[in-house]
Amino acid sequence: MSSGTIDIEEFENADGDEFEERTDTEEIVLFLDEHDDRAWKAAMIAERLGLKTDAVSAILSRLKERELVRHKRPYWAITDDTERLHAAYRLHRHHEQADEQYGAERLEELRTDEMEDVQ
Template identity: 35%
Template sequence: MPIDIETFESSPEDRLQQSGETNADRVMQFLATHPDQAFTQSEIRDATGVKAGSISVVLSRLENRGLVRHKGNYWALGEADDVAAYTGMVESMRAANDRFGEENIEEWLEHAVDDEDTE
């Protein structure tokens, strides 16, 4: 399904993936299967298929959310509480999508409030 150019220009790459799985999902799933190890960016990239130009941004965003830890050249799964909260949210979203269907961004945008209309 095509998207408008404004969405294309303003959306981060990981939000424009066709599959329901984002780059962040792939990284988190990989690290969650190896909770007792830390990996370099290139090892995570190779294991997940995330593009070289995206892996740094994905890892940085996950680190900002407390979902991964970074030390030197290595990255590891974040602390248990943060990861558990993330996992709970992901599972809730999957359950909602299974029950109600996935969101259609175009439909959502049709009903979204424009910031200029609220001033």
């Protein structure tokens, strides 16, 4: 995670919303996507992101159930199904927007069959 500072060049070159807080799941998916040429052990992902290994392992297992990561013990890699990854990202963004607009308690009422397919 962040040390509280970043290089000024990184700051200047960043998009306006780039530094918004991300969930651990988002951090892991982004990390694996940015390093899609490698497979990683959960402990190394945890170390790189400043997270606990147990938490990373649990998140990776959930992502595997959704077919967003691949796993060959002990290594993990982002899915090679880019359409599925993009669909999951779109769903995630819609969920965030709905949460902001309607509140978390009403999200279940808005669930669609398309959402079920990705989850």
